[in-house]
Amino acid sequence: MVAISHVTVFCASALSLATIWGMCLNPAAVQSRLKQLWTPPSNDAAASSAVALKPRSMTQAFQLGMLRAQCRKSGWCPHHVLVRAGEVLQSAGPVMADQLLRVESVLKEEDERESTMKRMRGMMNLVNIAWFVSIVGIICTIIPFVIKLLLPLKDIFAGAVISAFLAMHRNGVFSVVGFYLCLCLVVQGSRYPPGYAYSAVMVSLSGAMGFAPCIVYSLSLLSRQEAAGMRQIIRIAMLYCLLVLAPLAVFFQSSLMGFLSCAALFDLCGFGIRYMGIGYEIGFENRQDLFRCLLVSFCFLSAYLLLAMSSPSESIQHYTRPFSKGMTVVGSMVYFISLLILSHPWISKGRDYMLANSVMLASLVVCAGIGSIWGIDAVTNISCTYAVLWAMEKQFEIVPGNVAPAFVFFCSLYYIAHFIQTRPHFLLCLVDPDCMGR
16 A cells, blocks of 8 residues: 555656646647636736736837837737747736737826826735735645544544545545646646736646645655654655746746745755744754855856856846846855855854855955946845845954954945045946047
């Protein structure tokens, strides 16, 4: 019976994962083979009027204007034009023809009713936050709720019914049902039309995150260990969610799924945030986890900053864009937390202490500089935050007799900041060799 459970859980998890990856490559083939849970919303004019396109920059407005000129007066737009408009706006898929045709009128209305549009977007953001919180809440409470719901039935039903439920439980039947429902939710989101791109992401995200309790429940059938065993089960669940969320983030071009993928990756590497009753614990369990997270965050953050400074092709941007927020926020936060811990004299001694603080200082300067010049606000803000934390820590390490060098350093830094702030032409000459001739 244990062997049957092993085979059932393995087949259900492997087939679900293979189906999701197959859906990302060929959505139509998977959609035709899985049951449709409900009828997706239609791609009608109401959706385009409620979810209007709004360029976020002058470049996007110019590009959308050029694409709008390729549409016919009858209201028909070529499919490649709609796909390109979606790429310009970094949306989850092609836009609707009615949305593209109404860009000019939307911009005019935006100029006249900016405050109204801001309030509407704020309400939609509030709805999206409530939706995401509900997903997390359902995932965390579904197993205790089902157990609470079925316990009273134990006294009502007896004999064959209870035996059948226990047999289905031991043989992994409920596990297969859970995997199938989560898979249907993931595929259901891919059926939504482009006008409901965010709704499609949230529906598929419900199924993707639902795999976590399925994995925990399924592996609990096979493992009888206590705390150590449950910790490993949670790690396996995080790995499975990472393998599900990463391709879905690319498929939907969803920064939310990309952010959760990055969070799952660093959780697997050893970084964690845990509730301790009277506070929260943020960090690592041991030095191996710390150095592992430091290496991974350095590699991914360096790769992202190099891409941000260069001009990668559209195909590369297609695969990296969903993970940009996760790398800039989670990646930089994990990186600087690791260095902040290593730069403390209780953790590093002698030459290691000097090396850790040198790397910390160089990383803060480089990340703050790149973030400021190339407009990566998340990296800039996190760098400045940890620069303040690092400086606050260093001031307690300075012996009173050695305070003079620190005072001179901060005075010099004050003069340099004032000099550059009052002479912006100086910065222009650093990046433009022809500035002196103007």
